[in-house]
Amino acid sequence: MRHIFAKELKLNMKSFIIWSLSVGLLGLACILLYKSMQGDMKEMADAFSNMGAFSDAFGMSTLSIATLKGYFATEVGTVHGLGGGMFAAIMAISIISKEEEGHSGEFIYSLPVSRSKVLLAKGLCVAVYLVAFTIICGLLYAGGFVALDEELPTGQLLTFMVRQMIMNFELAGICFGISSISWKNRMGLGIALSMCFYFYDVIGRVVPDLKDYLFVGPYSYANAAEIFTDADTPVKALVIAAVMIVCSVAFAFWYYNKRDLAS
Numbered sequence: 001m002r003h004i005f006a007k008e009l010k011l012n013m014k015s016f017i018i019w020s021l022s023v024g025l026l027g028l029a030c031i032l033l034y035k036s037m038q039g040d041m042k043e044m045a046d047a048f049s050n051m052g053a054f055s056d057a058f059g060m061s062t063l064s065i066a067t068l069k070g071y072f073a074t075e076v077g078t079v080h081g082l083g084g085g086m087f088a089a090i091m092a093i094s095i096i097s098k099e100e101e102g103h104s105g106e107f108i109y110s111l112p113v114s115r116s117k118v119l120l121a122k123g124l125c126v127a128v129y130l131v132a133f134t135i136i137c138g139l140l141y142a143g144g145f146v147a148l149d150e151e152l153p154t155g156q157l158l159t160f161m162v163r164q165m166i167m168n169f170e171l172a173g174i175c176f177g178i179s180s181i182s183w184k185n186r187m188g189l190g191i192a193l194s195m196c197f198y199f200y201d202v203i204g205r206v207v208p209d210l211k212d213y214l215f216v217g218p219y220s221y222a223n224a225a226e227i228f229t230d231a232d233t234p235v236k237a238l239v240i241a242a243v244m245i246v247c248s249v250a251f252a253f254w255y256y257n258k259r260d261l262a263s
Contacts, residue, residue: 023083031144077224
């Protein structure tokens, strides 16, 4: 199993580096741009805070983008949420099915190792890279605050990064389950799933009738605007996230162990 785990780490290293640096550096660039726009931020903040549903959807009615913390929550929070969600979905949805599509499964499953151990190695690879992705991005964002000589909201930033990581684990868990039942790479489906969850959260914050049901989506408990205004911890949403992760991964192991694999 160790050899399969090491092989998966190596195979996914390039994708991990590209995604983590792309998202992290883009977020860092947004932070560093704040100083050059600071003079115009007050006027922009007043305008954006009075745009009704749009302001509510992106947290501009509760946070001022005239402050770096508010700017980070509304701008970088969106960048990281979308980028991280897509990375998690793309990685998890192809990590099992690629063996059948590329016909490499004929070799792997001829080895004296059970399917469960193969899945465990692949799942651990996804988990390791999601944790590393979160750490790299978090350090880059913190570096942006330090570079601008601004006070670092350590507690809120840490909470944001941890909840984003949980959100990525939930998306990855769902896609891991989908990957176990597919014999083709469904990368497009993974991206679409991530985007659908994101837009469900945005629309749910605009449409009053949907606000009470936001907790079913993974983006609900990772919303930067709520975290940086110290809103109450969404316990119900986090419990559902934990259940979804466990059930999705358990389904992947159960289904993959009993199905016939494509040759």
